[in-house]
Structure formats: C-alpha cells, structure tokens
Amino acid sequence: MRVFVSCCLLLACVFGPAGASAQWSLVQGAVQEPSGCIRLTNTSQNQRGGAWHDCRLNLEADFDLEFTVNFGTTDADGADGIVFVLQPFGVGNNVIGSTGGSIGYENGPFNPSLAVEMDTWQNADVGDPWFDHIALTSDGSIFHNVEGPVQAHSMLSNIENGQDFPFRVVWESSTQTLEVYFDGDLRLTHTGNVVATFFGGDPLVHWGFVASTGGAVGNQQRFCLVGADYTTHPESVTAGPEGPWEVCLGDELVLTAEPLPPATSAVWADNGEAQLAVTQAGTYELIGTDNQGCPASGAVDVTDAPGPELELLVDPNLVVCGGTEAELAASAAPGATVAWDGVEGLTAVTTEPGIHEVVASIEGCQTALQVDVLFQAIPEVSFALQGEPVVGPLEVCSGEPLTLQALATEGGSPAWEVGNSPFLNVTSSGDYIASASINGCESEPQSIAVNVLPLPQGQLEATPPSLCWEGVGSVALDLEEDAFLDNWSLPAGTFNLDLAGPGTYTASLVGENGCENALSLNYPMLPPIATGLLDPDPLCENSATVLSITQPMDHISWNVGGTDNELYVVSSMGGGPFVATVTLGACTETDTAHVTWWPTPFVGSHPDSVVRCELEGPHEFIWPTQTSPAVGSWVWSVNGEPATAGYDAFAEGDYEVEVRDNATGCNATHNMNLEVWPSLTAAATPDDNLICMGDSTLARVEVFSIGGSDVDEIPFSVVWDTEGLSGMTTPVAGGEHFVTVTNACGSHVALAEVEEEYCGCHIWVPTAFTPDRDGVNEGFRIVSTCDWAEFSFKIFNRWGQQVWS
Template sequence: MSRSTGFIMVLLCLSLLAKAQLQTPYILNGSATQRTCNCYVLTQDVNKSSGTVWNKNLIDLRNSFDYFFDVNLGCKDYDGADGIGFILQTKGTNLGATGSGIGFQGISPSLGIIIDTYQNSIDNDPSYDHLAIQMDGVTDHNAINNLAGPVTALDGNDNIEDCKWHIFRVKWDAAVMQMTVTMDGVLRLSLDKDVVHDIFGNNPMVYWGFAGSTGGSYNVQQFCAALRPQLDFRNDQRFCIGDPIVFRDSSKSFGTITRWQWDFGDGTTSTVSQPGMHQYAKPGVYDVTMVIEDNSGCISDTMHQQVTIGTYPVAEMSSHPLCLGRPLTIKDATTLDVGTLTEWDWELNGHSASGQNIVADFTTPGTYPVKLSVLTKEGCKDDTIQMLSVYNTPSISASGHDACIGDAIDFSGTNLTPGVALAGWHWNLGDGNTATVKDIDYTYKAGGRYTAEVYAVSKDGCFSDSFRIPVKIVDIKLDAGRDTLIAKGQPLQLNAVATGDNLSYSWYPPTGLNDVLIPDPVAVLFQDVRYVLIVNSPEGCVQMDTLLVKAYTGPEFYVPNAFSPNHDGQNDMFRAIAAGVPQLDFLCVWDRWGKEVFRTSELTGAWDGTFKGQDSPVGTYVYQIQGTDYTGHKFSRKGTVTLVR
C-alpha cells in the first residue's frame, strides 16, 4: 500500500469516527448498549443488571423542553424486569442500583420519572405496572420523596410489558415550573415544583438520560430518542376523487428533523416537511411512505400508511313488497366502486332513522317518498328519493274434511279480504304433494293424519298467513284371511284383521258360522263356501274382503298323478292337498332306482321337477306322504306320479 493510499484510509477512518461520535451523543454505563443510531438497550434478558444512558450535553432547566421517546419494557409480564426511568441528575457517569432500584436508587440529587414493572413490597409498589415521579434516588412510594403517582403506566391497562413500543413524552414548562408526563398521547402525571431550587440546589444545569435494572426476573428494556415519522390530515379532509389531499407532517422526534422523503404511492414524491395539497388522478388505495432524518444523522424506519381515494357512492334502496302486518324492511342497495360505506341516514313518514337497513312504520296503504343519504369513510356522499308503495296484506281461510281411504277431499280456499286481489294460491297437502289452485279435490294414497296448509299471494306480492287444516284418512286395512281348505265337519277358526276402534263386522253367508258379527267366528262346513266380510268404521267408512273355504272329504291327501314342470304356469309343481291334516310329517319322492329326489315337511311344500338344480328326466316317480289329522291320528298314502314336459 502506498503512503498516499494509507493517508486516505486514515482520513476515512477519522471521518467515520467523527460521524459515529455525532450519532452517539450519550455516555453508556453498566449493561447499556447502543442498538441503532438512536436506540439503546438498558438491560438485556439477564438477571441482576443495571444500565444507564446519559446525554453528554447538559441542559438548562431555566429553559423549557419537550422530549419524545419510544420505550419498550419487554414481553414478560409476571416474571419480567423491574423497569426503567427518565432521570435528571448532575453526574454523567452515575449508575444506580439493580433490582428494585431501577438504576435510579442512590443517585442524588436527581429527579426520576419511573416506569416500574415489578411489585416490590419494600417500595410499597402497587400490583400494576405504574408511573411515578420521585427524587434523590428514593424508590419508596410512601416516602416524602415520592412527588407524584403511582398511576397505571398505560391508560386503562395494567400491563406495559407487552412487546410493544410506546410513545413516552416528558415536557418541562420552565415559566410555570410544571412537568407533565404522557404515554401514548394520554396525560398520566403532572408535577408543579421548583425543581431547580428544591432538588438541585439552584443549579439549573443537569444531565438527562435513562436508567434501567433487572433483579431475579428480567426483560430486555430499551428506549429510542424518538424518530418516528408520522402524518395527519385536517379534521375536515375528504378523500374523494377530485379532492385535493393536504398531507401534514406530525412526526415525533427528539432532535430536530432535517430531512423528509415523501412518496405518495402514485409515482410522485416530495422532500419538504409540509408538502401541502396533492391530487390523485384516479381512485384507489395508495401506500404513502415517509422517511425522516434528524440533526444527529439518524434515519428513521419507513412509515407506511394506506390512503384510500374513494369514488362517490350511488345511493339506492330496495325492498320486497311493503305489506302491512309484516316487517316493512327497506334495505340499502347503494353501489360503491372504491371506499367503505359508514353512514346511512333515512327520512320517511315524517321522521328520520339511521342504519344500513331499516323497518318503516307505515300504517296505511299508499305511496310514500323515502329519502336515503349515504356517506363513506372517505367523506363521499350521495342521496336519493324514491317513491315506495305500501299494500294491504290478504287474509284467508280454508276448509277440508276427513275421508275414507280412496275418497277425495274437497279442499277450498276463501279470501277474507275481497278488496285485495289475489294472484295465486299455494297448497302443501302434507304428504309431499302441492297444488296451485284455489280449490282442489285430492285423494290421499295412504291412511293416517295429515295437515294440509295453504297461503295466498296478492297481485301486489303480499303473502297471507298460512291456514292449516288437519285431516284424517281412515283406512280399515281389512284382511279376512287367506283362502284355505278343511275336511268336511272340521272346525275352522276364522281370524279377520282390521285397523281402528269400535268397528262393526258382518259375514255373509252365515253358513256354518257360530257368529256373523265378530271378526273371528268358527266355521264348520260340509261344502265349499266363499265368505264376504263387510266392516264399518264409526266415521262411516266401509271395506269388504272375501275368503274362500273349500271342504273336502277327509282327513285325506289329494295327490295328482302327473305334472309338467315346463314353466308355463300350468301344473308346474307336484304338491298334495291335505284336507283335515294340520301337520305334515313328510312328503318324499323317489326315482325308479330308489334314489330320493325330493323331501318336505311343509304343508305348502312342492316339488318343481329338479334334483340338485338339474331337470329330472321324464318318467314315473314313487311318492309317500304321511301326516297327523285334526283328531291327532297319523295316516299315510303311497303312489306314483308321472313327470312330463
């Protein structure tokens, strides 16, 4: 490296050192470290530590000051650190006690505005995170050195160890000797005192700075000499397309702001503190950014703020037909391309109302003017007046009746408000079927109880209340029994089945019956008889069923001598008729070689002419049948049967 090159490097290092000194106008003690140009960590997340940061330049308390800081007390609440304090004192290298001392205890003379985040009973701390103004390094709130407080550090919140940055403002008015403390823009403490005389022995020149400490519990605790870019607008500023937008700088900075860099999100920028009016060419949501730099050379983070330039709404309202006796709901139907609707103001029927949707209080039919005014969050307005009609609501009744299964019911609707013209009727018949006529003849397919329901709609679109008609469909479900056969003279118990109470029965003809007026008479027959059973219900419903009883000489087995299992529906099965034989022991069939091809013990059992799923050959087969007659005696028959196809 040449001598000239080395000289240049030395000059560059000296320049960087000078700039670093410009950006670090503080004396750091104990655990304090510099994090960024304008931000300092008082304590790390370790126990029993203490740190102080003192500005190198003495200030004169005969002059007023207004300081803004950002403070962060960490993220742990119940097991967090002890707190930090803004302190005025006379020695730049002071380092106070750890733990409950908050880096302030033992510094005298001093004035401390303490943000205390740990309850220490020795100092008579309240349970919440609190603010207090104290003097001469005394942290006991019951001591005379406690000048103001304690109060909650945050307005309405007991905890400031919330990981968030808070704006901490300390203002000294030298003329009236008043000190005020605000947190996030809310006044928390005020002290009226001649601090120069009472605390500093008439010495107005003091250092200022921050102290913090941890004890058995700990948090990262830090502060920044405020360098927070911020903008605001006039209270009457509108954000509608076509309106000029006045941007105002309201940044918070400990030092003097020397540079601004604005970007309005539409490709235009500015470098002045108060850029004044700016007009956007089209509606939309714009990301406005700002960066500031203070007189120590520190540059802020970039502020981002969304600004919505809204369109004007087109006020509109909608309503279903407004029908008296129903909620007269009028709904907002305003259209808006960009922005957010926030206010709806209505004027109707001689009074005003608010809300996106309203219920009108009209009591008579007619046509009424209704005014709607809408306002967006961006301040854009529109209004409309519409004529809305109010109609009478129809009232109806309907009739129907009970019926027997298979009979039609005459359902009929009646308009009780003849002055209201109806456009249609709507029936729900309770079984899944509907109809849209005034009168209907309807037959239910199954017995039971149903509720038919009907409503009408007026030509104005107003719906009547529904009218309900309960109906009962009577189905006796009569079953006289299966056709059967008996031996002549054999008693046969009949057993008809029907549904319903207080039914009346009538059998015809009365041949062989012991009682024709009951559902279960006993029949003794010597000839075939087809009975007719008629049943009447109390509602007047009548059902009829028949029962054929064949009488054979018996007990006897009647067996055919041939059958043809060719699936033509004629004589396809080989079966026996067992007259007077209620119990079958067996019916067996053998081929001519003596192989059993069929067996059953069921009275209704029959051979279909197959063996193991295959058609048996034509020919002659031997059968035997045995059973027990109705007197309890066994008897059997043997014979042959011919299978033909």
C-alpha cells in the first residue's frame, strides 16, 4: 500500500491454560519479548523468523486460537508479511522457508501444510492484488491456491500502520469448517476434509508463524498469543467410578476426574477441581495435560435415573402443643416403597419425641427424610414488680417509674402486647396484656390493671417575668384543687417572695392522694444593658466627635438634649459627663461618656495676601502668645521649616504658617500669598545721537525691574516732557527729551539727548538785475555749491505774467 498511517498499540499476550506451561520454539531471527509476544523480523532487509508452539493441535477436536498481529509502520518500503502455518508432525517444529516475497513459507519443508498468508507486498508474478491481502494457501505455495486472496482488513487497504490487529483461526471438526477472522471480521472460510486433503489422514499438526522481509526496508513484524482453546489429546481424560453414569432424581453423584495416557493430570472444566458433584443429567467436560504441559480433553455423559420422589407432608420440625401424640405423613412416586422408622406405610402415629426417619426406594434409587418431633407443654403467664409477684390493680403516682415483668412457665418466652419484651415501662393507666410462647406454642393472654394517679399541680408566676439588672420582683404560687404547699426552696439572698431576686424558686406540693410534686421557676435577671457607649480618644478643641449608642434600644435620652442614638459633641460643650438614659423592654439604665479636649493653638491675625515692592523690606511674620499651654511644646513652622523665632518673607509665593503641639498634634494653620511687584528703572535711547537740522530720529524707552521681576506684572505709564511725544518708541528732533516711567511702586526719569548739524546745499541768487546794456548788472546768474540734479528758471512781469523760462 502507499498510504502511510503510523499508530502504536501494544497488547499484552494472554495465554490460556495450555500456553501457560508450554513454550515456543524460535527459528532464525525470531525473539520472544518480555511481554511474551514474539518479534518475527526487525526493520531491516532480508530477515526471516519463525515460532512454533511446542504443543500440537489435534484436528479431530475443535480449536479456537486468538492472536494479535502487527505488521510494522512502513508502507511504501515495508514488507513482506506473516504466515500462520499448520504442518504435520513428521516435519518437526524448527523449520522455515525463504526471505522476501516467500514470506518464510515458500521453499521451506512445508509440503504438506495448510497456511493463512497475510501479505503486505504486491508481487505481481504470483497474482498479488494491490492491497494488503489475506489468503488460504497450501504445501509451501504463495499462489493463494485454497481460498482468496481478499483484502486483509474489511475497511483498510493498508495494515502496516503499527496497529495490533486481532487475528483468529477457528476449526469446527464436526462440520470440517475452517474460519479466519481479521480485526473481528470473518475474511476466509474453507470447508473440506482438511486432515485427509492436506495431512494424509494424520490429525496431529504443529502450528505457528513464519515471516520475512526482502530487498525493501522491511518492517518489525510480531504476534501475541491472546487465547488458545485446543487439545493435543482428545478423549484422554475420563471419570471414576467407571460409567455409564446415572444420577437419581434429588440425589447427587460425585465423580472424580482421571487421566488416560498420555495425559498425566485431569480436572473438571466446571470447577477446576478433581471432584464434581453432579445433581442432574448432562455432558460434563474434563481437561488435563500430558507430561509436556500439552492439553488433553474428554467428556462424560450423565443420564437421569427415576427417583422415589419422596416428600414430607408434615413439618420436618414438628411441634405438638399440649399433646402427647403426633401423626407422621409422606408421599412418594407410584411403585415406590415407603417406611417410617422401618415400618412400611405412608403414615405413622408416634408418642415418642425425637428424630423419625422415612425412607422411600424405587429401582435402586433411595431417598431418606427426617422429622424431628417435639411434644411441647403450653406455658402460663404471671407478673412481677421488682422481682416480687403482683396481681392487679396497681396504683402509682404519675412520673414514678413502674416496670412490670411478664413471667412464663415451661421455659416460654413472655412478651407484652406492646413492646414485644418481657419488661414494660408503664406511664399511663390501663389494662396491660402479656402472653408467652415456646417452640410456636402460645399461652392464653393475661392482663394486669394499672392506675396512674395525678400529681398535685399549681402555677408559679414571677412579676415582672425578667428582672432588670440589680432589680427585684415578686413570685406567687397558685395551687389547683386537692394540692397543698409543703415547703419553699428560695435562692440565696432572697427571704421574701415580694422582694424576689434572681435564681430558682421551688415549691414542694402534696396531694390528697399522697402523691408529691415539685414546681420550679428560674427567675432570670437580665445583664446590664450594653449600650456600646465609649469615651472617645482625646480630641483637639477645633474638632468634633460623635458619641454613639451602638446597640438597638427602645428609647434614648441624652442629658444635654436629643433622643437619637448619636450625639454630636464639640469642645464648647465641655468634657461632660454626657449621660444617655436608655430603655430596653421594661428596663431603664444610664450610661456615661466623657470627652477630653486638648488645647488648639491659633496663628494670630495674618492677611491672606500681601504685596511688597522690590525696594521695600520683607514681610515679617510675628507669632502671638498662646492662651493655653501646650501638652508638649508649641512648634512654629513656615512651609514645613522650623520658624519658632519668627519669619521674614522675601520671595513671591504661597506661605503656610503652622503652629503645632508636638505632643498631641493639635495645630492651626494660615495660608498667605506674597506678591512682589517690580520697582522700575528706565533707559531712553535715540536710534541716532546726531541728526541733520530739521530731521528726526526714533527714541526708544526700555523699562527694567530692579529686582528682576516681570515689569508687566502691574501696569506702568510712560510720559514725555516734550510736547507731542508718547509711547515706548517715538520720533524726536534734536534737543533734550525727558521721559518718566511710573507704576504703583514709584517713578524713574530717563533722558534722550539728540544733537543737530546742517547737512544741505548753499545757493546764491541775485535779488535784481538791469539788462539795459549799461554794462552794470546786465546778467542774472544762480550759483550753487551742489551739482544740479534738475534746474528750472522762470521770469514773470509785475503783473504776474511769465515772460521767460
């Protein structure tokens, strides 16, 4: 096969009675494993191995052989298979055939033989199918010349998967049928005279397995014997005494197993013992072994013999009550002879007590039965109280013990009608009946009357029903008719029933009928009411506490006012006492608590916020004198640092002032915020210190904090003394310009100074000219120290008219 399935399942080999003592003869590479299983081949090439059981099979008897077979785990390269072989005695049990496709069977001394071939390799030259197959073959041939081939497993085409498969071979000699099962399914059947056809009439054959591998990788192939039901020596055990064997009806026949040569031992199959008690007809199997441990078998047939069918018509333990004569009777089969105490007859009358035997016989079968006769006197019943005989009627006070005993003569067993005992505890009035019996003989019932007298009664009452803690009450007795007080028993410390304390009160009473009774009352005192009120731990005066009644109460009242179970307490209420009056049921009590207040300091009057200018001094903390002394010492701190002698605050920030009693932890705190404002200085700086006459430049004002604070933390103003100037940056002309910077912490004046110079061209223009040709002021000339970039000249007359350009 070409589909590979790997599975490993190991089953222990289980041997039947034959396999337990007999052994296997191993051939070639076969090895017996510690489990008892036989490994025929290893996982290597050209291996072969065989195993032959030392005990032969006798085919004149049935056999049923059960095994598991394992063909290894390799499919594609695995080979070659296992063959189960039956071969005649004359060949021996130390033989095997060739390796490879011969599977250890072909080319061996197996002619004649009959074999079950389980082939896991397809050899096309011998007509093998493609699947792993099983076939019946003979005489050393692997050509499947008897039955098959068919697929070995009804569902699986490949059996080389490491699984232990059940393999079973069954032979039924009466029908000459051989059946082969694989994994529980019938795969092959052959019917025919196997002994004559294959073994020349010799029924004794060796049985075992051979296997091989060839040129392929090979498989580890193995088998385990699970069970073997077969015999080597049929009809070699019998029974004594010598047969034929008959058993009388109702009787038993004891048979002893006896071996016949070559068997050397014999037992019964039913019980595994040498003797068997047979009570009915049937076939009984025997098994045994020879001196080699090989099995022998046999059977005996037991038939029924007619019996006398004797039956008693009286009780086998016959008791005659109050009489002296007994009639004996029996029945038997027709034709049977019956005799009582040796006197023939089905019935007999006797006056003798003891054992009487009746014997019946017919055709050699005899049965005897016995009757034990007893003449029993009838017992009589009487009564006793504390060992003394009594007759009724009896009187007893209620509650007093009264145990009556019933007595009987003749050794009888007395018993009361109620209770089934000779003793009876009586608690109520009535007629009580008892009887006695012995050996089934009953007495006449007898009765005795008992009158139970009532006890004197009364009623003890206490007022109130329960005493409050350390309180008193009253106890009273109310007597019923015909009851009288004899005496009182009072608890210790109580002398007056109207001032009754806790304890047990007992009144002893006597009735007119003479009966006595005691009435008791346990007068309880309730424990103090548990309020759960406790003194709290000492508290600081600036705190508060709650006093609590923790247990349920019917009513609560506090001496400082309030009816709740909790009281809110502050130091102004003082240390107490705080008294709770509580009511529970009929009891009212008080419980008290005190509160200890520790002095709480004060920090004094400090502002919540302070502003300091940078040029001003620090804010100074001054500690006030405390009105109360500390339990320990008053310890001052600022922001967690000791400051007992006072504290100066310079830096801006939050300040927590605390004064604390270092013994109690009582403290007071104050939080203050210190804000530091900037003290300003300023600088006014022109972009140019020297400008041309008539020009301007920018003057820039810079404002600084003397202490490095943010100048914008608070508003400030900028004012110039030169008219028209404003802001932090402004155009200025030549000259001195003063600027004043002011905030809440003061002012500062800064100077911006700018110098001027002439920076333009000089032009000379005549004021008049006279072009009259007199040689004086004839021309008009404009002179400049600068080069003209552009020049224009126009002349107008007195009337404003342009006359030249």
